[in-house]
Amino acid sequence: MSELSGKARDLDVADELGKVRAQFVLDDVVYLDGNSLGALPAHVPGRVEDIVRRQWGALRIRSWDESGWWSAPERIGDRIAPLVGAAAGQIVVGDSTSVNVFKAVVAAVRMARLEDTGRDEVVVDATTFPTDGYIAESAARLTGCTLRPVTPAEVPGVLGPRTAAVLLNHVDYRTGRLHDLPSLTAAIHEAGAYAVWDLCHSAGALPVGLDEYGVDLAVGCTYKYLNGGPGSPAYLYVRRELQDRFDSPLPGWNSHAEPFGMRTDYEPAPGAARGRVGTPDILSMLALEAALEVWDGVPIEAVRAKSLALTDFFLECVAAYVPEGRVESVTPVAHEERGSQIALRCADSGDVMERLIGRGVVGDFRRPDVLRFGFTPLYVGFADVERAARVLAEVLVP
Amino acid sequence: MSELSGKARDLDVADELGKVRAQFVLDDVVYLDGNSLGALPAHVPGRVEDIVRRQWGALRIRSWDESGWWSAPERIGDRIAPLVGAAAGQIVVGDSTSVNVFKAVVAAVRMARLEDTGRDEVVVDATTFPTDGYIAESAARLTGCTLRPVTPAEVPGVLGPRTAAVLLNHVDYRTGRLHDLPSLTAAIHEAGAYAVWDLCHSAGALPVGLDEYGVDLAVGCTYKYLNGGPGSPAYLYVRRELQDRFDSPLPGWNSHAEPFGMRTDYEPAPGAARGRVGTPDILSMLALEAALEVWDGVPIEAVRAKSLALTDFFLECVAAYVPEGRVESVTPVAHEERGSQIALRCADSGDVMERLIGRGVVGDFRRPDVLRFGFTPLYVGFADVERAARVLAEVLVP
Numbered sequence: 001m002s003e004l005s006g007k008a009r010d011l012d013v014a015d016e017l018g019k020v021r022a023q024f025v026l027d028d029v030v031y032l033d034g035n036s037l038g039a040l041p042a043h044v045p046g047r048v049e050d051i052v053r054r055q056w057g058a059l060r061i062r063s064w065d066e067s068g069w070w071s072a073p074e075r076i077g078d079r080i081a082p083l084v085g086a087a088a089g090q091i092v093v094g095d096s097t098s099v100n101v102f103k104a105v106v107a108a109v110r111m112a113r114l115e116d117t118g119r120d121e122v123v124v125d126a127t128t129f130p131t132d133g134y135i136a137e138s139a140a141r142l143t144g145c146t147l148r149p150v151t152p153a154e155v156p157g158v159l160g161p162r163t164a165a166v167l168l169n170h171v172d173y174r175t176g177r178l179h180d181l182p183s184l185t186a187a188i189h190e191a192g193a194y195a196v197w198d199l200c201h202s203a204g205a206l207p208v209g210l211d212e213y214g215v216d217l218a219v220g221c222t223y224k225y226l227n228g229g230p231g232s233p234a235y236l237y238v239r240r241e242l243q244d245r246f247d248s249p250l251p252g253w254n255s256h257a258e259p260f261g262m263r264t265d266y267e268p269a270p271g272a273a274r275g276r277v278g279t280p281d282i283l284s285m286l287a288l289e290a291a292l293e294v295w296d297g298v299p300i301e302a303v304r305a306k307s308l309a310l311t312d313f314f315l316e317c318v319a320a321y322v323p324e325g326r327v328e329s330v331t332p333v334a335h336e337e338r339g340s341q342i343a344l345r346c347a348d349s350g351d352v353m354e355r356l357i358g359r360g361v362v363g364d365f366r367r368p369d370v371l372r373f374g375f376t377p378l379y380v381g382f383a384d385v386e387r388a389a390r391v392l393a394e395v396l397v398p
Numbered sequence: 399m400s401e402l403s404g405k406a407r408d409l410d411v412a413d414e415l416g417k418v419r420a421q422f423v424l425d426d427v428v429y430l431d432g433n434s435l436g437a438l439p440a441h442v443p444g445r446v447e448d449i450v451r452r453q454w455g456a457l458r459i460r461s462w463d464e465s466g467w468w469s470a471p472e473r474i475g476d477r478i479a480p481l482v483g484a485a486a487g488q489i490v491v492g493d494s495t496s497v498n499v500f501k502a503v504v505a506a507v508r509m510a511r512l513e514d515t516g517r518d519e520v521v522v523d524a525t526t527f528p529t530d531g532y533i534a535e536s537a538a539r540l541t542g543c544t545l546r547p548v549t550p551a552e553v554p555g556v557l558g559p560r561t562a563a564v565l566l567n568h569v570d571y572r573t574g575r576l577h578d579l580p581s582l583t584a585a586i587h588e589a590g591a592y593a594v595w596d597l598c599h600s601a602g603a604l605p606v607g608l609d610e611y612g613v614d615l616a617v618g619c620t621y622k623y624l625n626g627g628p629g630s631p632a633y634l635y636v637r638r639e640l641q642d643r644f645d646s647p648l649p650g651w652n653s654h655a656e657p658f659g660m661r662t663d664y665e666p667a668p669g670a671a672r673g674r675v676g677t678p679d680i681l682s683m684l685a686l687e688a689a690l691e692v693w694d695g696v697p698i699e700a701v702r703a704k705s706l707a708l709t710d711f712f713l714e715c716v717a718a719y720v721p722e723g724r725v726e727s728v729t730p731v732a733h734e735e736r737g738s739q740i741a742l743r744c745a746d747s748g749d750v751m752e753r754l755i756g757r758g759v760v761g762d763f764r765r766p767d768v769l770r771f772g773f774t775p776l777y778v779g780f781a782d783v784e785r786a787a788r789v790l791a792e793v794l795v796p
Contacts, residue, residue, distance in 0.1 A: 025455040033459045040455035048450050048681070049443060056628055057423040057438035061431045061760065069628060096676025098650030099497060106540075126662060131651035131676065134664045138649050142504075142540040149662070174660075221677070229454055230467060230680035249536055252496030253529035262572075262765055264524060264547070266532045278494025278529065279619070281682040282628035283446070362459065367660055 004317050004386050011313065011382035017306050021379045023294045024227075030384040030391075032363045035201060035341050035374025038227030038291075047290035051283060069282050073254075074272050076289045080226070080235055083300055084199060084218070085209040090237050092272040093222070093288070094280050097200060097234040098131045099250070100219035101167065103275060104236060105139035106249040108165035108194035108217055114245060116192065119164035123148045123155060123193075128169040132198055136167050142249070152179045159191035166193055170208065171201035171339030174366050176331040178202070178339045182213045189214065200224060205340035205377070206304040210237055217242070225340065225376055228288035236275040243271055252277035294378060306377035307340040310385055314342050314373065317389030326396050330370065344371040346396070355395040361388045402715050402784050409711065409780035415704050419777045421692045422625075428782040428789075430761045433599060433739050433772025436625030436689075445688035449681060467680050471652075472670050474687045478624070478633055481698055482597060482616070483607040488635050490670040491620070491686070492678050495598060495632040496529045497648070498617035499565065501673060502634060503537035504647040506563035506592035506615055512643060514590065517562035521546045521553060521591075526567040530596055534565050540647070550577045557589035564591055568606065569599035569737030572764050574729040576600070576737045580611045587612065598622060603738035603775070604702040608635055615640070623738065623774055626686035634673040641669055650675035692776060704775035705738040708783055712740050712771065715787030724794050728768065742769040744794070753793040759786045 012018055025040040055067040064070045077091030084091075095103075105122060112119040124136040126149030133149060140147040143164075150158050152168055159166070166188045171178050181197060188195040197218040202208055204225025210218055218237040222228035238246045248268070253259050254276035257267040268274045315329060327344040346352060346369065353365040363373040373388065410416055423438040453465040462468045475489030482489075493501075503520060510517040522534040524547030531547060538545040541562075548556050550566055557564070564586045569576050579595060586593040595616040600606055602623030608616055616635040620626035636644045646666070651657050652674035655665040666672045713727060725742040744750060744767065751763040761771040771786065 025451075027456070031458065037454075037459045037462075039458065040450065045447060045450045045455070048446060052438065052443045052446050052627070052685070053423075056435075057443070058425070060429065060437065061435045061762070063628065064435075095493065095497065096650065096679075098652075098676035099493065099648060102648055129651070130654070130660055130662055130664075133662055134649045134651065134654070137664065138647055142647060223677070229450070230461065231677045231683070232681075233679060234676070249540060250497060250500055251532045251536055252494065253527070253532065254496075256528070256532070260765070262528055264528060264531055266528075266535065278496035278632070279621070279629045281494075281631060281679050283630075283685055284679040284682045285629070287450070287681055364459070367658070 008382040008386040024379045030361045030388045032373040034376035035224050041291045041294050044290045048287050051286045072285050073280050079292045084203050086211050090240055091235050092275040093235045094233050097221045098135050100234050100236045101135045103248055104196045104217040104219055105136050105165055107246050108196050109143045110247045111194050111245050112164035120145045121148050121162045123166040125152050125168045127151050129173045156187045163191050163193040167196045169198045173201055176339045176341040176343050178337050185213050201339055205307055207300050222288050227291045232284050232288040246274050250277045303377045308335050310375040311342050314385045317386050321389050321393035341374045345369050359391045361391045406780040406784040422777045428759045428786045430771040432774035433622050439689045439692050442688045446685050449684045470683050471678050477690045482601050484609050488638055489633050490673040491633045492631050495619045496533050498632050498634040499533045501646055502594045502615040502617055503534050503563055505644050506594050507541045508645045509592050509643050510562035518543045519546050519560045521564040523550050523566045525549050527571045554585045561589050561591040565594045567596045571599055574737045574739040574741050576735050583611050583613055599737055603705055605698050620686050625689045630682050630686040644672050648675045701775045706733050708773040709740050712783045715784050719787050719791035739772045743767050757789045759789045
């Protein structure tokens with residue numbers, strides 16, 4: 001046994017989250033793509049079967065009340081809340097991340113203009129996952145704003161009296177860089193603007209602190225580190241003090257104060273329900289609810305500690321196994337700037353990822369030249385990390 | 399055996415769709431609420447189990463290609479297309495009905511303005527399911543239009559050079575009135591405006607003829623007569639000739655011409671995919687796909703014929719069993735004005751519906767005073783209809 005595989009064994013033995021792994025369906029593959037689609041929690045299929053056979057098949061329409069379908073968006077929002085540092089009553093689950101980005105950015109612009117009608121700029125992270133930019137551009141267009149795409153580092157410099165809203169990603173999907181949410185949020189507030197954070201690549205991997213840092217609005221998906229299943233519904237956070245000012249561009253009947261009143265006049269619901277739109281997709285939503293049970297008794301701080309240990313150890317193994325200069329990490333070394341992934345740049349990365357997958361190490365390829373490895377602390381162990389780096393070295397030297 | 403129960407038996411014997419019923423999970427309840435939530439097709443639970451255990455659990459991320467997840471929105475759209483009279487390539491599945499109404503109305507206004515920038519009115523059915531009005535109002539507000547809520551009968555009279563888009567329901571959710579899609583669409587086109595139809599209460603119950611009548615845009619849910627499951631994803635139809643002009647207010651990454659190019663500039667996809675937004679909710683979507691298999695070999699014309707026979711027979715039984723004047727049908731008698739439901743008004747309808755449900759006849763109550771009975775021709779038989787009317791008469795005379 002090599003020195004590093006011995007170290008991996010010791011780290012796995014000491015890992016307080018090691019026992020959570022047994023709650024997931026895994027095989028002999030090293031699955032480092034949980035930042036794209038989280039693995040299946042083992043109890044979910046049985047729960048889905050009950051939802052389909054009993055709740056839909058036998059109870060049918062009665063399940064809207066009796067099986068808690070109607071209240072699922074807020075109930076599951078409250079289950080996600082502690083993972084992102086939010087008190088209950090501020091998160092609602094439903095729709096896709098893109099749709100929630102739209103709600104959040106339009107609502108943020110409207111909030112800013114309640115105080116100052118001259119605010120007409122939407123600042124967006126130009127380096128981020130493209131949908132945020134596309135949707136922010138649409139939100140800007142529909143509200144008569146100008147879009148200012150900049151890097152997160154440039155944000156403080158462009159904020160001013162014209163800034164209405166700023167949409168940022170907490171962790172960059174490609175590089176894995178963790179942006180400084182507390183200081184950026186403070187800078188945005190100092191400029192009198194509203195901060196919208198996209199938590200897709202941070203929720204479930206590290207503490208977010210939405211309430212603590214006064215984030216105004218936030219969105220995120222649930223199929224990465226939250227393991228909700230393919231395309232499981234996203235969520236929207238609206239800070240409690242702003243809920244009465246949340247003026248949704250998608251005021252569907254589910255967001256009405258009296259949804260079954262069938263009133264022709266729209267009166268928005270109080271609280272998190274104001275972020276709802278249409279009928280929630282119950283099968284996907286309740287599968288997510290079941291999946292979230294793996295978090296029972298798992299502190300997000302322990303997840304963060306293990307995540308950093310995993311990515312540190314991966315970098316250590318890569319440095320030991322891979323010839324120097326063959327790959328270059330584009331993920332920051334500093335812990336305070338790192339999410340839960342390592343992105344390695346190499347010339348032939350598309351081919352390299354194919355070979356890796358063929359050898360049982362699953363990450364993904366992100367254009368133009370990035371090998372992306374996501375480390376889900378709930379089910380990835382240190383032996384996985386050592387094996388991934390070892391196989392990477394082997395496929396890099398064919 | 400009474401005369402009407404004998405007639406019911408004869409009608410069931412002669413029913414060419416009678417054999418479809420065996421494909422659904424039903425019990426001894428008379429389920430007349432399929433216009434709210436369709437019953438469970440019996441093969442769906444097994445398919446969902448495969449989607450969860452094998453596609454998600456075992457194949458994980460590979461399923462986006464190998465299990466056809468990525469192409470599901472257009473593939474399932476093409477499965478719905480013949481049911482609403484659309485050729486392939488014009489329907490995409492995803493998001494809720496409300497979200498699709500928003501896409502369609504904003505896009506319709508933008509299309510109208512490509513030809514005439516002075517068009518600034520959105521006409522909407524004031525009597526319809528409220529979400530359409532709320533969302534149309536938001537679309538009007540965001541595009542600088544005025545909302546004109548009118549009854550469908552008033553529509554021709556308010557159309558003019560300022561009309562940009564008209565949003566109408568094909569069948570009224572409360573009364574079951576079927577509106578004249580061909581002539582209303584023609585009137586809207588004559589005024590130079592764009593027609594958006596909401597098919598929630600007609601798709602799967604009667605022929606719609608989207609292509610034949612030149613409808614511009616249409617939306618619908620899939621959990622009523624299409625039996626897709628609770629909150630299953632909705633769909634959006636964009637007429638082929640308009641697809642290049644479809645300018646979505648929700649241009650998420652899934653609607654990009656090159657979704658994995660991760661480009662910062664937005665270039666809309668050609669065809670139906672332009673109506674996509676974010677990551678599709680795969681569990682709900684593939685459950686719907688499985689549910690649609692019950693339509694194999696079922697012509698929508700046969701469904702319509704049986705639907706009218708069912709509602710006719712229900713009215714006949716109600717007239718025979720219920721004391722005159724105790725209930726009043728608000729559903730039109732004329733076939734060309736009737737959807738697939740009968741709405742009966744009576745003074746104490748909330749209580750009456752509770753008693754009916756307690757006696758195994760499930761319809762629903764719609765405020766303020768309507769007993770709503772939906773007849774899904776795929777699984778409701780004539781004996782069900784006779785029993786429902788008989789039990790209704792019994793609970794009305796306590």
